[in-house]
Amino acid sequence: MDIKEMDKVTPMREKSSCLLDSYSRRAFLGKAGAGAFLAGASGLLSPDLLGADVVPDPGTYQPLDLAKKVRIGVVGGGFGASFQWHLHPNCIVQAVSDLRTDRRNKLMKVYKCDRSYESLEKLVLDEEIDAVAVFTGVPDHARHCIAVMNTGKHVICAVAACFTLDEAEQLREVKERTGLKYMMAETSYYRLYTIAARDLYNQGAFGELFYSEVEYYHPVDEAFRRRYWYYNGKPTWRYGYPPMHYPTHSTGFLVGVTKERLTEVSCLGLCAPEMEGYGTGRNQYDNPFNTGVALMKTDRGHICRCNKVNAGTNAGERAQWFGTKMSFFMPSYVSGQPFRMHGPQAPKWTKLPDYLQRLPKPMRVKTGHGNSHTFLTHEFIAAIVEDREPAIDIYESLAMTVPGIIAHQSALKGGEQLPVPSFDRAMS
Numbered sequence: 503m504d505i506k507e508m509d510k511v512t513p514m515r516e517k518s519s520c521l522l523d524s525y526s527r528r529a530f531l532g533k534a535g536a537g538a539f540l541a542g543a544s545g546l547l548s549p550d551l552l553g554a555d556v557v558p559d560p561g562t563y564q565p566l567d568l569a570k571k572v573r574i575g576v577v578g579g580g581f582g583a584s585f586q587w588h589l590h591p592n593c594i595v596q597a598v599s600d601l602r603t604d605r606r607n608k609l610m611k612v613y614k615c616d617r618s619y620e621s622l623e624k625l626v627l628d629e630e631i632d633a634v635a636v637f638t639g640v641p642d643h644a645r646h647c648i649a650v651m652n653t654g655k656h657v658i659c660a661v662a663a664c665f666t667l668d669e670a671e672q673l674r675e676v677k678e679r680t681g682l683k684y685m686m687a688e689t690s691y692y693r694l695y696t697i698a699a700r701d702l703y704n705q706g707a708f709g710e711l712f713y714s715e716v717e718y719y720h721p722v723d724e725a726f727r728r729r730y731w732y733y734n735g736k737p738t739w740r741y742g743y744p745p746m747h748y749p750t751h752s753t754g755f756l757v758g759v760t761k762e763r764l765t766e767v768s769c770l771g772l773c774a775p776e777m778e779g780y781g782t783g784r785n786q787y788d789n790p791f792n793t794g795v796a797l798m799k800t801d802r803g804h805i806c807r808c809n810k811v812n813a814g815t816n817a818g819e820r821a822q823w824f825g826t827k828m829s830f831f832m833p834s835y836v837s838g839q840p841f842r843m844h845g846p847q848a849p850k851w852t853k854l855p856d857y858l859q860r861l862p863k864p865m866r867v868k869t870g871h872g873n874s875h876t877f878l879t880h881e882f883i884a885a886i887v888e889d890r891e892p893a894i895d896i897y898e899s900l901a902m903t904v905p906g907i908i909a910h911q912s913a914l915k916g917g918e919q920l921p922v923p924s925f926d927r928a929m930s
Contacts, residue, residue: 577637578600685893690754696872714806718752721813756821757902766919
């Protein structure tokens with residue numbers, strides 16, 4: 503089972519009336535199953551939160567005008583095949599594209615679409631397409647999104663938004679010039695625990711949220727390298743990729759909850775353990791690190807510890823948010839830490855709300871990355887139909903991406919504290 507499959511959220515079938523530490527890990531996993539623990543840890547709360555069922559109202563779906571349809575082109579048959587465009591009542595998959603024939607065929611099968619193109623450059627010329635979903639290699643994201651918007655089409659893009667500061671500026675310029683919708687498909691923003699944390703934050707439940715810990719661990723073992731680092735015997739973009747240039751699964755947990763901006767960063771990088779592909783002069787990025795650990799300051803004077811690790815035995819994406827009135831801990835299926843909310847203002851929930859009720863009925867299905875894919879799909883389509891900016895717009899996307907670019911520069915300078923430039927809309 504790969505990391506993405508392990509990361510899917512499935513509801514827990516048995517409510518637990520005791521803490522995880524009353525079980526041995528082996529006994530617990532044997533009884534409930536690893537999948538039930540991963541997502542169902544919301545039922546394993548501390549004694550002060552136990553009691554009668556307390557399930558908050560998740561909210562309901564606000565119907566869109568079904569007369570308005572978005573004709574989308576999907577580019578990238580790897581990760582791009584894991585979204586639910588075909589299930590959205592306001593969306594039509596008009597065409598698909600991938601450089602590889604096998605992945606084009608996969609996209610056509612998943613989305614039941616018979617129109618395909620051999621490249622993004624050909625697909626964007628199709629005048630029957632309103633928007634494009636870009637799921638190509640990370641170093642190509644900015645270039646591809648700029649090409650899409652320059653042909654008058656809205657765009658949603660896999661993470662990260664860009665690789666350089668120049669690309670960040672170019673992306674912002676073309677989005678502001680064209681007025682088209684741009685959205686980054688950051689999965690951490692719509693993990694169910696993040697939705698809960700964001701709702702609670704917006705209700706003022708945290709008090710002042712002064713410190714956060716955000717992290718993304720992705721072991722790169724031999725099987726992963728064989729599958730993703732090479733194609734036809736040649737290195738792909740993933741070979742030796744700098745970890746902090748892929749920061750948004752971590753930074754999204756803070757920016758996506760409080761909308762803060764990360765303004766200063768000090769990052770330490772290392773290669774532990776020594777691994778093929780990492781090291782100065784050993785990859786196309788001249789990148790020595792497979793691990794980055796950063797301490798960041800926000801525009802509100804708060805602190806965030808941000809990790810991105812491509813080595814070791816840990817795995818997963820999670821966060822911890824600390825406020826003056828409550829703290830919120832996401833579960834970890836590796837360490838065994840359960841979901842917990844603590845503090846005088848912490849709600850006495852026994853499980854998370856069923857946030858899938860916020861989606862159109864055909865889309866209330868389980869998906870990867872903590873059930874985030876359907877939410878990302880719906881938000882992009884809804885933003886176009888309602889003619890508004892998506893939740894993860896160009897400014898939020900760059901606020902999640904750019905701190906990682908600067909963190910890598912800091913690591914190359916031995917942890918020197920560096921300012922993070924802002925790419926927010928200029929005040930008139």
